[in-house]
Amino acid sequence: MSVSPPRPLDGPVPLDEADRRLINHLHEGFPLCAEPYHEAGRALGMDADEVLARLEALLARGVLTRFGPLFQVERLGGRFVLTALAVPEARYAEVTALVNALPEVAHNYRREHRLNMWFVLATETPDGIAEAIARIEAATGLPVFAFPKEEEYFVHLRLPA
Known part of the structure; x- marks a missing residue:
């Protein structure tokens, strides 16, 4: 997933319930499987396209500054x-x-x-x-x-x- 660098936030950004559930779910761990966005969406009642669209929107709005692995x-x-x-x-x-x-x-x-x-x-x-x-x-x-x-x-x- 490639998104432009986020713009600085001027204040709180409203998140709907689905965005909050997605952030919380993925914060617990990203599915390591052949279709991770499908698997994440299945657990949240979304399809893979909605998961990707929401992540891209959160990155573009600057709510998330990055989405990717953190390595030890x-x-x-x-x-x-x-x-x-x-x-x-x-x-x-x-x-x-x-x-x-x-x-x-x-x-x-x-x-x-x-x-x-x-x-x-x-x-x-x-x-x-x-x-x-x-x-x-x-x-x-x-x-x-x-x-x-x-x-x-x-x-x-x-x-x-």
């Missing part, structure tokens, strides 16, 4: 690290392009803070993090602040139906 990269021998930069406003677009050009950058967020650019680095090996940080520092001339995960938490999201 550490179990595969890799590493994730949350990182940040303090980017001068005049260079923000330039630095964003430099950072986002690296394949190791999973996603990038602007924040209203001295550290105004936050992004996640994902590498195939633990040593890849230091290499990616060194490339970003060399390309931007800015120090990268790395915040390695100390403990993992799972936040269980449930929307009232």
Whole structure:
């Protein structure tokens, strides 16, 4: 499924009961079978086309920012690290392009803070993090602040139906 990047939300977005049930159901796990959208829809009283249409609409409206697997990269021998930069406003677009050009950058967020650019680095090996940080520092001339995960938490999201 390919959808344009979501637009920023200006406030709460109304969801109908079917959207809420779909989000809750898929948050519990995506069916691993030959026809997963059909299977998800069957459990919710929808057909596969409705499931796909609803997901595409939720992504397009910015209610969902992504729909896809989350991998435990550490179990595969890799590493994730949350990182940040303090980017001068005049260079923000330039630095964003430099950072986002690296394949190791999973996603990038602007924040209203001295550290105004936050992004996640994902590498195939633990040593890849230091290499990616060194490339970003060399390309931007800015120090990268790395915040390695100390403990993992799972936040269980449930929307009232």
